[in-house]
Structures are given as C-alpha cells and as structure tokens.
Amino acid sequence: MFSKEVQIEAVTMYLQGIPPYKIRKKFGIKGTDTIRNWVTNIKEIGIHGLNNAGQSKTNYQYSFKTKGIKWRLEHKASLPVTAKKFHIRTPSTIWQWERALESGRLKSDKQRRKKIMTKQEDNKIKKLEEENELLRIKVAYLEKLEALAQEKKKLQTKTKR
Secondary structure, eight states: OOOHHHHHHHHHHHHTTOOHHHHHHHHTOOOSSHHHHHHHHHHHHOGGGSOOTTOOOOOOOHHHHHHHHHHHHHHTOOHHHHHHHTTOSOHHHHHHHHHHHHHTOOOOHHHHOOOOOOHHHHHHHHHHHHHHHHHHHHHHHHHHHHHHHHHHHHHHHHHHO
C-alpha cells in the first residue's frame, strides 16, 4: 500500500524518536505494528526488506532456491539467518522450499513452465486425434479385408485340387 519512499521516511522518523502515532497520522497508516515491522525488516534484511507498493508476489528461480537451501545446510544456519543472507523477507519461505524439495514438489524452472494452449491449438489437437482414430479404423478394416482375401484364396486353391 505504501511506496518505498514513504516507508523509508516513516522508519527514519521513528528512528529519530518521533512517536509512532504521529507518524501513522501523517501517512495515514492504520496498523499499529506496521512501522515496527518496517524497522525490523530494515534492520534484519536491509532496504530489501521493505515492500514495493503494488508489487506482486516475488518469484525466485529454482537455482536461487537450491542455493539458499544448500547454504543453510552447509552452514547449519537458522531460517532467519539464511533469509537475511539471501535478502528474503520471510524466513518461512525457505522452510517451504525445503519441504517442497523433500516431497519432490520443488521443480526446476523448465519443468514448472506450463504452456497455455489457445482454443485454436486445442481444436487442432482434437482434430488430429479424430484423424488418428479414423486412420486406425481404416487400417483395421484393410487388415480384415486382407485376411478375408487370403482366406478366399485358400478356399479356391483347395477346391481346385
């Protein structure tokens, strides 16, 4: 909701000793813990700890996730320490990555990409499936016809003898 500039200014005012209620009133902040959360995030993670206004969920690449997990295991670090090292706002994110890796749900970027089919592509596939089924029927018919022709030929050769 609040731009990075507003967040920085609010944190600066807080660190200068201005009471939180005055800062909240100046910027229209409703939550009582909002400023303290911003201060904590800046202290723990740095400027990366602040939210960008209107920013959607951060998507981390598979290689970054595995690098973070590997570092945590090698250094026997806690989740908050790992989050701070890799500038991840929420330590529980790393925990979720670890659980996903253990259960096999953590997929590489190539595996995660899903091609969204348009209706045109979907219709094309259906058409090809119908054509494929028709060709199977034709092949089965021709095989049966061939078998009948061979059987007729055998009967004719037997009657001539």
